[in-house]
Amino acid sequence: MEFIDPELLEYCEAHTSEEDALLKKITRETQAKVLMPRMLSGQLQGKFLELMVKMHQPKTILEIGTYTGYSAICMARGLSKEGKLITLDINDELEKMVRGFFEESGLSAQIDYRLGNALDLIPTIEGDFDFVFIDADKENYLPYYQLVIDRVSKGGVILADNVLWSGKVLPKGRKKLDKDTAALLEFNRFVQEDPRVENSLLPIRDGLMLARKL
């Protein structure tokens, strides 16, 4: 399902800062070599993430779902010299490629890339988070949120990707209610009712839930 007229989307992209050579290379190599290249954030969302980080200036970012490193590099570019980004992924097959991209970005000293199941890794990370980007398996969005929410600093941000799930959050957008859609419906409902945050569901790409810790 297209959320806006494809020509309007093209217009938005034409009025969003262009990707540099490295982001273009990550996109090209992801499309050529990796399954499901649609998972990559892309120019519009990538720039939005970079700008959010530049405006918010978090000391610690947690990303759940590295994939080929596109969104991690976008966010790391927004960090100050003291900031760090911890990014988690269960898929070790992409490790060599991803570490190569992090090296090329010149930001590898600020990026802590950890492999394993995020549900197991998050409790092993010390300290609080100022900015969290949830972009992994949909059925664990709520468990991830519950694992991090009490560790997000006051005024800190949680962003969760794909919360419109190609329109399947609406009955008219789906044939049947599959488990990923059910999990996202539950996640969106929980955040909406959570008194610890204020939130806005943004129709950027496949839907971004933006929650700010009160």
Ligand SMILES: C[S@@+](CC[C@H](N)C(=O)[O-])C[C@H]1O[C@@H](n2cnc3c(N)ncnc32)[C@H](O)[C@@H]1O
């Ligand atoms: C949508 S992709 C992430 C895209 C990336 N954030 C970007 O914008 O370029 C989702 C990633 O989550 C990872 N993933 C899925 N289940 C996971 C889990 N339980 N723990 C950690 N990572 C997981 C997948 O291996 C995949 O690389």
